[in-house]
Amino acid sequence: MSTDKSTATPESLNFIEEIVEADLASGKHRHILTRFPPEPNGYLHIGHAKSICLNFGLAQKYGGKTNLRFDDTNPVTEETEYVDSILDDVRWLGFEPANIFYASDYFDQLYAWAIQLIRDGKAYVDFSSPATIADMKGTPTEPGTDSPYRNTSPEENLTLFEKMKAGAFPDGHCVLRARIDMASPNMHMRDPILYRIKHAHHHRTGDKWNIYPMYDWAHGQSDCIEGITHSICTLEFIPHRELYNWLIEQLNIPAPVPHQYEFARLNLTYTVMSKRKLLQLVRENHVRGWDDPRMPTISAYRRKGYTPESIRNFAQRIGVAKRENLIELSLLEFFIREDLNKKAQRRFAVLDPLKVVITNYPEDQVEWLETDNNPEDEHAGKRQLAFSRELYIERDDFMENPPPKYFRLSPGSMVRLKSAFIIKCDSVVKDDSGNITALHCTYFPESRSGQDTSGLKTQGVIHWLSASNAKQAEVRLYDRLFRVEDPAAEEDFKQTINPDSLHIVENAMIEPALAEVSTGETFQFTRLGYFCVDPDSTPERIVFNRTVTLKDTWAKEKTKSV
RNA sequence: UGGGCCAUGGUGUAAUGGUAACACAGCAGAUUUUGGUUCUGUUAUUCAGGGUUCGAGUCCUUGUGGCCCAACCA
Secondary structure (H helix, E strand, O other): OOOHHHHHOOOOOOHHHHHHHHHHHHOOOOOOEEEEOOOOOOOOEHHHHHHHHHHHHHHHHOOOEEEEEEOOOOOOOOOHHHHHHHHHHHHHOOOOOOEEEEHHHHHHHHHHHHHHHHHOOOEEEEOOOHHHHHHHOOEOOEOOOOOOOOOOOHHHHHHHHHHHHHOOOOOOOOEEEEOOOOOOOOHHHOOOEEEEEOOOOEOOOEOOOOEEEOHHHOHHHHHHHHOOOEEEEEHHHHHHHHHHHHHHHHOOOOOOOOEEEEEOOOOEOOOOOOHHHHHHHHHOOOOOOOOOOOOOEHHHHHHHOOOHHHHHHHHHHHOOOOOOOOEOHHHHHHHHHHHHHHHOEEEOEEOOEEEEEEOOOOOOOOEEEEEEOOOOOHHHOEEEEEEOOEEEEEHHHEOOOOOOOOOOEOOOOEEEEOOOOEEEEEEEEEOOOOOEEEEEEEEOHHHOOOOOOOOOOOOOEEOEEEOOOOEEEEEEEEOOOEOOOOHHHOOOHHHHEOOOOEEEEEEEEEOHHHOOOOOOOEEEEOOOEEEEEOOOOOOOOOEEEEEEEOOOHHHHHHHHHO
């Protein structure tokens, strides 16, 4: 459904769309081909979602295609488990790659090209130690120095490289370097390493290779092989672009060659996004796994109850630019509320039950009252709610000494039980320690929802459950994982972990209608928030995750008065 | 401090030399049998100095500030 707004306002393009349109208009490219190139060494996060939406979105908008390419050039960090999860996540977001490729598909071609470079005197085998190579690299303000191996003849280099490939040398014994410029102001041009020796098992090529290409010697070349037109990556790769272009030039690839463009990665408040930090959270058990709903991974958002639409809308809204940014989490939450408000059926659940006895209601009577499944969706239908003498309400929907503007129950006050009756609180029942254990109320039979002739008015409307009909469930309430807006900026981000990021309600009360649900189903618990059925659920025990709370202006009001 | 990238409300993103706009957040109100939703109103922005121009967020220049680059990671 396209709104008038999107078509009426003149369309503004992000800088990459402008480039694409210019390239299409000039005839440089007839079709575009983008790629999403994750390294399969971890789970995808919301920052990757931005890149996925950008790359696939561009292709959809301009009639092109997008490849998924696993950048698997480092066998010691990469695993098939990650490959599978990445593909799942891309598809869940709603995108289907035109092709699924692996950088390792191109190892033979890369090797052949390396030989070409050596023959042309543009690459050499260096036996210097890692420390020596680092020393010779110089510093950003001082030029580097030439390696003693820099002028080895192409013939000898060919032999040496052959031996590297054949496994004649142990790990780290030597490397293949491009012969460029040890005095370049760009550190990446100071004879970068192209191949290193790793006698490691690769998740796809097995034990075939003893040498593996570095990122710079795989990425642009893979782009060439696939015919990528626009190779889009994040800002920190800007210094690599000169090398990206240089390596392509040396290979005499026919035009048009791919071009690298860079955009600013996504940062979210109260979130860390680096794979290293996320891995740490998992390894050190600060969370229950990669898909723990407190994580910013795509699989975690899915488990938490986020929809693909909400994430795509979010990605669209935050835009694409080259400026460092820190997006407020509230924007992401806005999009999931917006989506779920239209889609999620409403149900009653009481997380912290307080018993209410309707003293003027017959002991054994149960009546069924009708309520909307979703007031935002006329096609969502209705359901029946059991009403009886003993009910549960939310404990914080009652206050013995209410502050001003408190619309809920308090001694002597009245409140509407949603879709049911108005009740009045007559007395409070306490145990020996003074804890409130129940409320005695009376109801007004003529105030029945939809046929109210009582003439009574209440400001407050609360949800409730018939005690004898309610079932139990586990409900997991999540809060932000970090206490500070930008945990990555801290000396130690783990010091800012929020100790209360997970609150488990073992015995929440739910409508009987919620007893039969399946994993992934999403509901709005009226007045509480959106909740999603967790895969930990069993037929005996349903587990819900809170996706996001509802906006709560009363909570805000409370903090104001304090 | 060698090189590079960037600078617009609280947060993001537009405005392509011609009235600084959109979304979120905030605030106020209306509606509401969810303190939800919806609707209305509202606060608040061009890093600084100089220059070009009838006119500059935009072009030039000098500063300032932030980020990136010295992994056999990607």
